Amino acid sequence: MFPIYDVIVVGAGHAGCEAAHAAAKMGSKVLLCTMNMNTIAQMSCNPAMGGVAKGQIVREIDALGGMSGIISDKSMIQFRMLNRSKGPAMWSPRSQNDRMLFAEEWRLALEQTPNVDFWQEMISGLLIKDNKAVGVRTGIGIEIQSKSVVLTNGTFLNGIIHIGEKQFGGGRTGEAAAKGITEQLVQLGFEAGRMKTGTPPRVDGRSLDYSKMEVQYGDENPEKFSFSDATSTLKNQRTCWITYTNKEVHNTLETGFDRSPMFNGRIQGLGPRYCPSIEDKINRFAERERHQIFVEPEGWNTVEMYINGFSTSLPEDVQYQALRKIPGFENAKMFRPGYAIEYDFFPPTQLKLSLETHLIENLFFAGQINGTTGYEEAASQGLMAGINASRKVHERDPFVLKRSDAYIGVLIDDLINKGTEEPYRMFTSRAEFRLLLRQDNADLRLTQMGHKIGLADDTRLEKMQDKKSDTAKLINDLKQKKLSPDIINEGLEGFETATIKEKVTVEKLLKRPQIGLTEIMDLDQDIKNYLSKYKKEVLEQAEIQIKYDSYIEKEQQMVEKLNNMEDYRIPIQFDYLTITALSAEGKQKLNKIKPETLGQASRISGVTPADLSILTVYLGR
Incomplete structure (x- = not known):
C-alpha cells in the first residue's frame, strides 16, 4: 500500500x-x-505572521527557499513595518493574514x-x-x-x-x-x-462599535515578506483597531479567578512569559489601570474578529461579561470563548x-x-x-x-x-549579531546557502547576486560623488543639520543622523537622477551599510570578546541582585543558576548580550 x-x-x-x-x-x-x-x-492562534524578531525569521525562511514568506504574502490583508523609528536592526515586518x-x-x-x-x-x-x-x-x-x-x-x-x-x-x-x-x-x-x-475569544465584528476605538491602518507603502517575484505587494488593506481594558473589566475578570485553572493549580505547565493571559496581566501588573486590546480581522470577507491581548482560560460567562465592559464591546457577540491548552x-x-x-x-x-x-x-x-x-x-x-x-x-x-x-x-x-541579522539583508546572508543545498532556485540566486553587486557599485559611487555647498546648504539648514564649507562626498553626508538618501535626493537634482536608476531595496541596503558600518565593526569586536569569556571566572558569592542595570529576568536566572564563568552565563536562557556586557564591567571593577 x-x-x-x-x-x-x-x-x-x-x-x-x-x-x-x-x-x-x-x-x-x-x-x-x-x-x-x-x-x-x-x-491556531492569531491570524498574523512576523513581528519583532519573528519577521526577520520569516524573511530568513524565504531567503533559504522556504514557503512561509510566500504564503504570508498571498494571504496578507495588512502590512506594517514595526519599529521604523528605531535603528534598522529593530525593523520588523508584520502581516495581518486571512486565516482561511x-x-x-x-x-x-x-x-x-x-x-x-x-x-x-x-x-x-x-x-x-x-x-x-x-x-x-x-x-x-x-x-x-x-x-x-x-x-x-x-x-x-x-x-x-x-x-x-x-x-x-x-x-x-x-x-x-x-x-x-x-x-x-x-x-x-x-x-x-x-x-x-x-488563545483569546473570537467575536462577531458586526456587534462592535468601532467609533469607540482607535484605528490602526497598515503602512502607506506596504512591503512584503518574500524576496522572490512570486508575490506582489498589497493594493488594498483591511483596518485593525485598538481599544483598552479598564478597572471595571479587571474587577469582572477577578470574580472568576477562583475558577481559573491557572490560579487553582489545575494547569501545571509553564506558559509564555511574554504573551500572558489577561488574568495573568491584571494579577502581575495590578498597578496598571488598563491594558491594550487589538481588534484584528480574521480575513478579507469574514466578520470574525481576533481579540489580541485578551487571551484567557476563565469561565466563558466571566469572559463574556468582562468583554462587554471594554469600550466598543458593549453589545459584543462571542463566537467562541478563549481557552488554555496544556x-x-x-x-x-x-x-x-x-x-x-x-x-x-x-x-x-x-x-x-x-x-x-x-x-x-x-x-x-x-x-x-x-x-x-x-x-x-x-x-x-x-x-x-x-x-x-x-x-x-x-x-x-x-x-x-x-x-x-x-x-x-x-x-x-x-542575538549578539542583530545589526548584521537584519530583515532587509536575509537574502544576502542566506540565499547562496539555500541554493547550495538545493532549496533556493537559480532565479532566487541571480536576483540576490544582482542586489549584492548593485549595492556594492552604489556604495562605491557614493564614496566618489561630491556635493557642493552652494547647491545643498540651504537644504541642509532645512533639515536642521550643519552646513558645509567645501565639497563633501555623499557617503560622508549619509553618516549624519538627520540625512538619508531621500533627503539627499531633495538636495541635489543630479544625484536624484542618478539614484532613480536603482531599486528601492538597493538604495536601502547601501544607506544602511554606509550609515552603520562603524557600529557593525564594533559589534563584531564585541562578539569576539564574548567568545573569549569561557575562561573568565565569576566568584561563587557574586550577588547579581545588587546590579540594578541587569534585566529582571537576567538577575533571576543568574542568581538561580550561579554560573562559574561568563561563558556559562552567556548560555543561560534569558541572559541577554546587554546583561553580559554589564556583568563584565562589574567583574572588571
Whole structure:
C-alpha cells in the first residue's frame, strides 16, 4: 500500500508544512501525516505572521527557499513595518493574514510540490529498529516505513483544553489530542515535560462599535515578506483597531479567578512569559489601570474578529461579561470563548544542532514539541529539520546555521545549548549579531546557502547576486560623488543639520543622523537622477551599510570578546541582585543558576548580550 518513504513528517502545522516542502524540494520522497486534511497550516492562534524578531525569521525562511514568506504574502490583508523609528536592526515586518486563505495557500503549495504524499490519520507510535526511526504506526494499526521521521506535533501530544473549571482532551478546539507517542518516547529514555499556551475569544465584528476605538491602518507603502517575484505587494488593506481594558473589566475578570485553572493549580505547565493571559496581566501588573486590546480581522470577507491581548482560560460567562465592559464591546457577540491548552514537550537539550535526537538516529523534532511558541519559530525549525532529515537519508552532512548567520541559528543554538523552562520566543535581544541579522539583508546572508543545498532556485540566486553587486557599485559611487555647498546648504539648514564649507562626498553626508538618501535626493537634482536608476531595496541596503558600518565593526569586536569569556571566572558569592542595570529576568536566572564563568552565563536562557556586557564591567571593577 505504501512505498518506503525517505521522510515521514508527523503533523501539518507550520513546522510540518515547511519540513515536508523542504525535504521534497531537495529530492526526498515525503509523506505528510495529519489528523485532518482540512486543517493543514491552521493558524491556531492569531491570524498574523512576523513581528519583532519573528519577521526577520520569516524573511530568513524565504531567503533559504522556504514557503512561509510566500504564503504570508498571498494571504496578507495588512502590512506594517514595526519599529521604523528605531535603528534598522529593530525593523520588523508584520502581516495581518486571512486565516482561511493562509491554510488554503499552504495546502495548494504542498499539493503542487512533487514528492509529497498525504495521509489523514492520527499517528500513535514510531517504528524503531536498532535505535533508528524506521517508520510510524497509525491509530488503526497501519505501519508505514521510512528512512527518517520528523515529529512536529504542536500542542497535540496529550493536549488538554481548559475553560474555567471545564477541561477536556484536545490538541486544538474541536480536534482530538494525540496519544501514544509521548509514552513511547519516555519508555525509550526521553525526558518529557508540560507546557501551556492560550488563545483569546473570537467575536462577531458586526456587534462592535468601532467609533469607540482607535484605528490602526497598515503602512502607506506596504512591503512584503518574500524576496522572490512570486508575490506582489498589497493594493488594498483591511483596518485593525485598538481599544483598552479598564478597572471595571479587571474587577469582572477577578470574580472568576477562583475558577481559573491557572490560579487553582489545575494547569501545571509553564506558559509564555511574554504573551500572558489577561488574568495573568491584571494579577502581575495590578498597578496598571488598563491594558491594550487589538481588534484584528480574521480575513478579507469574514466578520470574525481576533481579540489580541485578551487571551484567557476563565469561565466563558466571566469572559463574556468582562468583554462587554471594554469600550466598543458593549453589545459584543462571542463566537467562541478563549481557552488554555496544556501539552507535552521534550526539552530540546536532547537534540543535536541538526534537530536530530541523540537517543534515536534519524528521528527529528521541530516546533512546539521542542518547547517553543510562535508560528515563525516553529516554521524555521520545521525547515531545518526537513532539510537535515533529507540530507541524512542521502548521506550528506548536516546543514547548521551559526548564531552569526541567522536568527534561526540563534534560535536553535539557544534551544540545544540552553534548553528552555518556558515556551521559547525569539527576541532581537537574544542575538549578539542583530545589526548584521537584519530583515532587509536575509537574502544576502542566506540565499547562496539555500541554493547550495538545493532549496533556493537559480532565479532566487541571480536576483540576490544582482542586489549584492548593485549595492556594492552604489556604495562605491557614493564614496566618489561630491556635493557642493552652494547647491545643498540651504537644504541642509532645512533639515536642521550643519552646513558645509567645501565639497563633501555623499557617503560622508549619509553618516549624519538627520540625512538619508531621500533627503539627499531633495538636495541635489543630479544625484536624484542618478539614484532613480536603482531599486528601492538597493538604495536601502547601501544607506544602511554606509550609515552603520562603524557600529557593525564594533559589534563584531564585541562578539569576539564574548567568545573569549569561557575562561573568565565569576566568584561563587557574586550577588547579581545588587546590579540594578541587569534585566529582571537576567538577575533571576543568574542568581538561580550561579554560573562559574561568563561563558556559562552567556548560555543561560534569558541572559541577554546587554546583561553580559554589564556583568563584565562589574567583574572588571
